[in-house]
Amino acid sequence: GNSVTQMEGPVTLSEEAFLTINCTYTATGYPSLFWYVQYPGEGLQLLLKATKADDKGSNKGFEATYRKETTSFHLEKGSVQVSDSAVYFCALRGGSQGNLIFGKGTKLSVKP
Amino acid sequence: GAVVSQHPSWVICKSGTSVKIECRSLDFQATTMFWYRQFPKQSLMLMATSNEGSKATYEQGVEKDKFLINHASLTLSTLTVTSAHPEDSSFYICSAIPRGSRGNTIYFGEGSWLTVV
Numbered sequence: 001g002n003s004v005t006q007m008e009g010p011v012t013l014s015e016e017a018f019l020t021i022n023c024t025y026t027a028t029g030y031p032s033l034f035w036y037v038q039y040p041g042e043g044l045q046l047l048l049k050a051t052k053a054d055d056k057g058s059n060k061g062f063e064a065t066y067r068k069e070t071t072s073f074h075l076e077k078g079s080v081q082v083s084d085s086a087v088y089f090c091a092l093r094g095g096s097q098g099n100l101i102f103g104k105g106t107k108l109s110v111k112p
Numbered sequence: 113g114a115v116v117s118q119h120p121s122w123v124i125c126k127s128g129t130s131v132k133i134e135c136r137s138l139d140f141q142a143t144t145m146f147w148y149r150q151f152p153k154q155s156l157m158l159m160a161t162s163n164e165g166s167k168a169t170y171e172q173g174v175e176k177d178k179f180l181i182n183h184a185s186l187t188l189s190t191l192t193v194t195s196a197h198p199e200d201s202s203f204y205i206c207s208a209i210p211r212g213s214r215g216n217t218i219y220f221g222e223g224s225w226l227t228v229v
Contacts, residue, residue, distance in 0.1 A: 043222035
């Protein structure tokens, strides 16, 4: 079945450091891929998405490229800020009903 | 932008009682809504898919008689946790797909924290 595996956290970085959060997936067909962010005490928010191979999703300085050959969708940001501290979830959607399958989430803490 | 609202955000209930959580799409109609739960330091797990006007489809291992889902209108789905127990304490979150969309846009509610004491 479909599944998502993302790197274990927590990840602690200093402000302006480079961020990579790895995400790989297993799916039949051609799923859409998503990154969601959950700030403390808040609900999930869509950060970015990609719907086909080689698409690059980007938002708020974050980027992720849909790599079908490596079944990956790694999240990157060149210079993180304290306000980026949150839990990040990688997800895929491949089912006809539209439900998302999530990774376990990676907690990011950015120190000033 | 499109908004999905959940209510209540926080609820504490006594063991054995029932509690209802509402999920509303505020500015769009949603034929399909999803209910997830999230345990601490765990991922979101799909509980059920709620379709307006029909019975919900539950994921394997989710007790349909315990987690009652009603999708009575195109803007409201409710999750009722019946005879709640402490192990039901969790973060419950809903999402909705706008009617007529291609389905790649999914909006999430803010989530509801349930604590059963």
